[in-house]
Amino acid sequence: MSLPRSDQSGHSDISLGTAFHRLGSPPSVYRLATQLTPWFAWAAVACFGIGLYGALVVAPPDYQQGHAYRIIFVHVPAAWLSMAVYVVFAIAGAVGLIWHIKVGFIVARTSALIGATYTFLALATGSIWGKPMWGAWWVWDARLTSELVLLLLYLGYLALDSAIDDRRTAGRAGAVLALVGLVNLPIIHYSVEWWNTLHQGATVTKLGAPSIHIDMLVPLLIMGIAFKMHYLTVLMLGVRAGLLKQEKRASWVKTLSPAR
Amino acid sequence: MVGLIVVGCTIATGLALLALRENINLFFSPSQIVDGTAPSNTTIRLGGMVVSGSIQRGENLGVTFVLTDLAEQVTVAYEGILPDLFREGQGIVTQGKLDSSGRFLAQQVLAKHDETYMPPEVNDALRKVMAVDQ
Numbered sequence: 001m002s003l004p005r006s007d008q009s010g011h012s013d014i015s016l017g018t019a020f021h022r023l024g025s026p027p028s029v030y031r032l033a034t035q036l037t038p039w040f041a042w043a044a045v046a047c048f049g050i051g052l053y054g055a056l057v058v059a060p061p062d063y064q065q066g067h068a069y070r071i072i073f074v075h076v077p078a079a080w081l082s083m084a085v086y087v088v089f090a091i092a093g094a095v096g097l098i099w100h101i102k103v104g105f106i107v108a109r110t111s112a113l114i115g116a117t118y119t120f121l122a123l124a125t126g127s128i129w130g131k132p133m134w135g136a137w138w139v140w141d142a143r144l145t146s147e148l149v150l151l152l153l154y155l156g157y158l159a160l161d162s163a164i165d166d167r168r169t170a171g172r173a174g175a176v177l178a179l180v181g182l183v184n185l186p187i188i189h190y191s192v193e194w195w196n197t198l199h200q201g202a203t204v205t206k207l208g209a210p211s212i213h214i215d216m217l218v219p220l221l222i223m224g225i226a227f228k229m230h231y232l233t234v235l236m237l238g239v240r241a242g243l244l245k246q247e248k249r250a251s252w253v254k255t256l257s258p259a260r
Numbered sequence: 261m262v263g264l265i266v267v268g269c270t271i272a273t274g275l276a277l278l279a280l281r282e283n284i285n286l287f288f289s290p291s292q293i294v295d296g297t298a299p300s301n302t303t304i305r306l307g308g309m310v311v312s313g314s315i316q317r318g319e320n321l322g323v324t325f326v327l328t329d330l331a332e333q334v335t336v337a338y339e340g341i342l343p344d345l346f347r348e349g350q351g352i353v354t355q356g357k358l359d360s361s362g363r364f365l366a367q368q369v370l371a372k373h374d375e376t377y378m379p380p381e382v383n384d385a386l387r388k389v390m391a392v393d394q
Binding site for chain 2 (some may be wrong): 062071180198
């Protein structure tokens with residue numbers, strides 16, 4: 001019993017599979033997450049500081065929207081991350097489903113919570129901006145509707161996850177739902193090209209040069225990195241909490257000193 | 261198994277969207293209003309560009325303007341607060357009904373903008389360059 005109890009250690013094939021499972025074992029993931037947390041947290045603080053200064057002070061006003069366009073410095077990174085987090089969410093679920101690595105389910109669950117928050121933030125900031133600029137809080141155009149479907153996918157996953165008591169069954173069922181929802185990502189991205197939407201087309205994530213002035217683009221990209229660092233920080237905290245909850249009876253948890 | 265789920269859902273959704281494609285008709289153009297393609301007496305959307313110099317303010321918040329698709333023109337009447345992006349030459353979408361005289365009574369006016377973001381000075385410089393070219 002000196003070795004940490006790894007989940008699903010019944011696999012007999014040595015080589016890559018074993019190394020993979022050891023890497024994904026709860027104690028090593030917990031240790032890694034603990035070490036990485038301050039790095040991500042400080043990077044997030046630094047990027048938010050520089051990014052917000054650039055966005056609110058340095059960046060010039062827009063020729064059409066004046067200062068009101070500055071909401072994009074929150075809206076756009078939140079929308080980017082709402083989709084990027086979904087990719088991590090679905091891949092982590094698939095890892096749990098295929099290789100029976102429970103950490104995958106914990107990463108998926110934590111990511112779903114954060115992803116739902118970003119999706120809500122993107123929808124809310126877009127709505128607040130949309131009322132004065134477009135003339136409506138909400139329009140059923142393809143971009144807005146597909147982003148709302150993304151929020152419903154996240155919320156549906158969270159509801160499903162909390163409705164099933166057995167953690168393994170909940171993780172597997174949720175992972176299937178996450179994979180099914182993956183089809184929504186290209187729909188969100190290309191909705192502004194495929195259909196005639198009220199939402200604008202892509203400014204940055206398109207082929208060719210971004211159609212935004214460099215003084216606005218740089219703070220936007222820094223804010224994008226800030227959001228990514230924020231996601232990773234919260235993910236590390238969530239994974240640590242999830243591991244402690246799941247492995248509360250394991251020997252490696254008992255050896256953790258209470259002072260930490 | 262996992263691959264099957266992803267591929268299967270993608271194909272199913274793709275087919276459904278392909279079938280819906282014809283129906284996702286966001287708005288009618290002024291030409292469709294004039295030639296009678298658009299139904300009257302029912303709420304529809306009309307999209308087009310605001311004709312320069314056509315905006316006329318009436319009493320209270322009443323306003324009329326002309327929308328064009330560069331082929332036909334339709335006069336739109338609206339009462340309410342126009343969006344900040346509403347201006348001459350701007351592409352907009354309105355929702356409302358056609359009256360018997362061919363005027364469009366809008367209940368909602370939505371302004372569309374493109375994906376370009378730049379400082380006012382850059383826009384002024386661009387306009388000067390274009391004026392010199394012409």
